[in-house]
Amino acid sequence: MAAKEVDDEIVNLTITSVHEFLTTLTHGSERSKTNEFCTNCDHLTKRLQDIKNTVLGVQNQDINAETSSSRNKEEDEEQVVNPFEVTSKGGIDYDKLIDKFGCQRIEESLIERVERITKRPAHVFLRRGKFFAHRDLNVILDAYENGEKFYLYTGRGPSSEALHLGHLIPFMFTKYLQDAFKVPLVIQLTDDEKSIWKKLPVEEAKTLSL
Numbered sequence: 316m317a318a319k320e321v322d323d324e325i326v327n328l329t330i331t332s333v334h335e336f337l338t339t340l341t342h343g344s345e346r347s348k349t350n351e352f353c354t355n356c357d358h359l360t361k362r363l364q365d366i367k368n369t370v371l372g373v374q375n376q377d378i379n380a381e382t383s384s385s386r387n388k389e390e391d392e393e394q395v396v397n398p399f400e401v402t403s404k405g406g407i408d409y410d411k412l413i414d415k416f417g418c419q420r421i422e423e424s425l426i427e428r429v430e431r432i433t434k435r436p437a438h439v440f441l442r443r444g445k446f447f448a449h450r451d452l453n454v455i456l457d458a459y460e461n462g463e464k465f466y467l468y469t470g471r472g473p474s475s476e477a478l479h480l481g482h483l484i485p486f487m488f489t490k491y492l493q494d495a496f497k498v499p500l501v502i503q504l505t506d507d508e509k510s511i512w513k514k515l516p517v518e519e520a521k522t523l524s525l
Contacts (some may be wrong), residue, residue, distance in 0.1 A: 393405065420447060421446065474515075504524035
């Protein structure tokens with residue numbers, strides 16, 4: 316049985332019943348045996364009380380965990396950020412997003428390191444905090460300083476005949492990274508993805524990608 320299913324009243328009743336039962340066993344015994352039985356009875360009662368406190372402590376932890384989980388679920392429902400929807404009841408909590416997506420905030424020291432390695436000013440998106448989080452950028456910088464090669468990979472989902480702002484911003488930053496680190500760039504055009512999500516004919520998606 317799970318700890319949270321243990322009833323407090325049953326635990327109390329068990330302690331009282333055992334105490335009374337053991338006390339009854341001592342009736343009619345010699346005084347020394349009576350004292351010994353009573354001592355054992357007291358020890359057992361204390362042990363059961365300790366068990367009760369432990370069980371109830373676990374119960375309280377379970378309740379607190381459930382309350383915290385429910386609160387986190389409600390907070391998650393208050394803001395939705397994914398490739399297809401961005402909604403929030405009180406403004407986007409970017410710190411929460413960083414934690415949720417397993418990222419690290421881009422600190423000033425990291426921007427300074429990029430400038431030192433590339434020997435050029437950081438992109439305005441970095442300096443103004445528009446790009447504010449990363450995953451393992453330090454790993455890439457370590458590899459670059461050790462002379463290891465890497466390449467950039469990005470893409471766009473063709474949904475119209477022209478680029479829009481959502482395409483332009485990451486392309487501008489990618490161009491900066493390509494020039495700063497002098498590395499190859501791979502751009503994928505996800506016509507198959509757009510064909511599925513936008514319900515476009517495959518041939519039309521391919522035409523838009525060109």
